[in-house]
Amino acid sequence: MSINGKAYIAGAFEHPTRKAIDKSLAQLHAECAKGALEDAGLTKDDVDGYFCAGDAPGLGPLSLADYMGLKLRHMDSTETGGSSYLIHVAHAAEAIALGKCKVALITLCGRPRAEGMATGTAPRNYGAGTPDAAFEFPYAPTIVNMYGMCAKRHMHEFGTTSEQLAWIKVAASHHAQHNPKAMLRDVVTVEDVVNSPMISDPLHRLDCCVISDGGGALVVVAPEIARSLNRPLVKVKGAGEAPKHQMGGRVDLTYSGAAWSGPTAFEEAGVKPADIKYASIYDSFTITVLMQLEDLGFCAKGDGGKFVSDGNLISGVGKLPFNTDGGGLCNNHPANRGGMTKVIEAVRQLRGEAHPAVQVPNCDLALAHGTGGSLGTRHGSGTLILERE
Amino acid sequence: MMSEKRLMAAPIADPETQEFWDATRDGKFLVRYCNACSAPHHYPRTICPHCGSDDTYFKEASGNGEIYSFSVMRRVPIPYAIAYVTLEGTDISMMTNIVDCDFDSLSIGQKVKLVFSESEGDGPPLPTFTPA
Numbered sequence: 425m426s427i428n429g430k431a432y433i434a435g436a437f438e439h440p441t442r443k444a445i446d447k448s449l450a451q452l453h454a455e456c457a458k459g460a461l462e463d464a465g466l467t468k469d470d471v472d473g474y475f476c477a478g479d480a481p482g483l484g485p486l487s488l489a490d491y492m493g494l495k496l497r498h499m500d501s502t503e504t505g506g507s508s509y510l511i512h513v514a515h516a517a518e519a520i521a522l523g524k525c526k527v528a529l530i531t532l533c534g535r536p537r538a539e540g541m542a543t544g545t546a547p548r549n550y551g552a553g554t555p556d557a558a559f560e561f562p563y564a565p566t567i568v569n570m571y572g573m574c575a576k577r578h579m580h581e582f583g584t585t586s587e588q589l590a591w592i593k594v595a596a597s598h599h600a601q602h603n604p605k606a607m608l609r610d611v612v613t614v615e616d617v618v619n620s621p622m623i624s625d626p627l628h629r630l631d632c633c634v635i636s637d638g639g640g641a642l643v644v645v646a647p648e649i650a651r652s653l654n655r656p657l658v659k660v661k662g663a664g665e666a667p668k669h670q671m672g673g674r675v676d677l678t679y680s681g682a683a684w685s686g687p688t689a690f691e692e693a694g695v696k697p698a699d700i701k702y703a704s705i706y707d708s709f710t711i712t713v714l715m716q717l718e719d720l721g722f723c724a725k726g727d728g729g730k731f732v733s734d735g736n737l738i739s740g741v742g743k744l745p746f747n748t749d750g751g752g753l754c755n756n757h758p759a760n761r762g763g764m765t766k767v768i769e770a771v772r773q774l775r776g777e778a779h780p781a782v783q784v785p786n787c788d789l790a791l792a793h794g795t796g797g798s799l800g801t802r803h804g805s806g807t808l809i810l811e812r813e
Numbered sequence: 814m815m816s817e818k819r820l821m822a823a824p825i826a827d828p829e830t831q832e833f834w835d836a837t838r839d840g841k842f843l844v845r846y847c848n849a850c851s852a853p854h855h856y857p858r859t860i861c862p863h864c865g866s867d868d869t870y871f872k873e874a875s876g877n878g879e880i881y882s883f884s885v886m887r888r889v890p891i892p893y894a895i896a897y898v899t900l901e902g903t904d905i906s907m908m909t910n911i912v913d914c915d916f917d918s919l920s921i922g923q924k925v926k927l928v929f930s931e932s933e934g935d936g937p938p939l940p941t942f943t944p945a
Contacts, residue, residue, distance in 0.1 A: 572884030673905025
């Protein structure tokens with residue numbers, strides 16, 4: 425059984441806030457839910473399935489079903505960090521295919537800026553019961569130094585350079601200049617990136633994503649509901665998910681779980697990387713994008729540096745337009761989890777609703793990919809392939 | 814840039830790993846092995862993550878290794894070098910810090926040797942490495 429064609433993304437909404445001092449976390453979730461449902465032409469009373477992850481307050485789907493007044497017959501709180509929301513779309517399609525629900529709502533929100541969180545530079549403590557905690561936390565693994573180790577190893581094995589990584593930020597900034605809500609709208613050069621302060625070798629400040637509040641929501645619906653709505657039809661065509669970890673100590677930092685979730689999604693969709701017109705690629709750091717592009721099959725392993733250079737990711741210039749909203753590198757990274765916004769921009773592209781300056785002509789096939797957790801230790805990978813009918 | 818001493822958080826032992834932390838107090842660094850598949854793993858578990866056997870045991874490591882990858886965290890009050898070190902005679906790498914070193918002389922493949930570092934309060938010593 426396949427989910428290909430069993431569900432459609434009918435609603436998508438990105439919260440406009442980037443710093444939400446004046447809003448509660450539950451309020452942000454409800455505002456995103458309302459936005460996505462209005463986008464679809466539905467109301468909360470149509471929702472019978474709800475999906476959320478670790479960013480949700482309290483008891484997740486219970487707390488938010490209570491807060492928003494949802495009556496549900498299906499819920500799912502799959503938590504794989506920033507990749508959760510891509511996996512939620514896949515799980516929603518599975519649930520719809522099995523008749524467990526017909527209108528699935530997915531929300532993500534967070535306020536790390538309002539809360540003053542040291543997102544990238546302080547080690548995160550997931551609690552004493554976490555089995556790796558005693559063997560890792562004292563060494564102060566942070567988000568940025570974990571990805572720094574990935575970049576360092578990639579450079580060692582494949583000759584990747586800081587200048588090549590910088591092209592990823594350059595491409596994101598070219599897109600962000602057209603997004604009035606983006607946090608970083610100035611177009612930057614390779615020199616700007618490599619001359620920005622070193623945070624954790626070899627990653628500079630401009631190799632890193634922004635830290636933002638906000639969030640987003642998606643509405644995934646059964647085919648007959650999608651056809652009854654006055655919105656472009658964005659079909660879920662294929663999906664893949666996988667965890668990758670240290671493999672009992674057989675650590676290999678040169679690839680991500682996209683090497684597994686990607687091929688699964690392509691097989692289900694019946695398409696190839698060369699068929700993809702637009703890609704949303706998780707961009708917590710420049711190295712994140714480079715590794716995932718290789719693992720998803722857009723180029724051979726080790727060739728990512730060459731692939732991203734010379735503007736190849738810039739819409740209208742390169743072969744693979746990516747993250748045309750500016751992505752996490754320039755636009756926003758709500759709740760430190762960029763998976764939701766990856767899906768939202770892919771939906772905009774497929775509908776033809778991206779900014780005209782970055783809209784990919786005749787964009788009928790898109791990929792969205794997310795990573796959650798840390799490429800340096802353990803992470804979830806979620807890949808979606810979406811098609812406009 | 815030379816490393817400075819950074820007080821590391823104390824690891825919290827649990828029933829499964831108490832033996833490992835008791836050993837570091839005795840100056841020994843243990844690696845968990847499996848009798849069924851003969852493979853080492855890290856961090857230590859009672860059930861082998863490679864083959865699923867529960868016939869596992871601790872063995873003292875040589876303390877030698879080489880840097881698999883590293884990154885010097887610079888935008889913090891006391892910069893430090895986080896690393897994965899591949900343990901001699903094994904295919905496994907562990908997260909650690911490289912201490913007592915010149916950050917700018919570190920490289921992937923560099924030989925390193927075990928040196929224990931203090932942890933906060935009365936926590937057990939932590940296995941760290943320094944250039945050999």
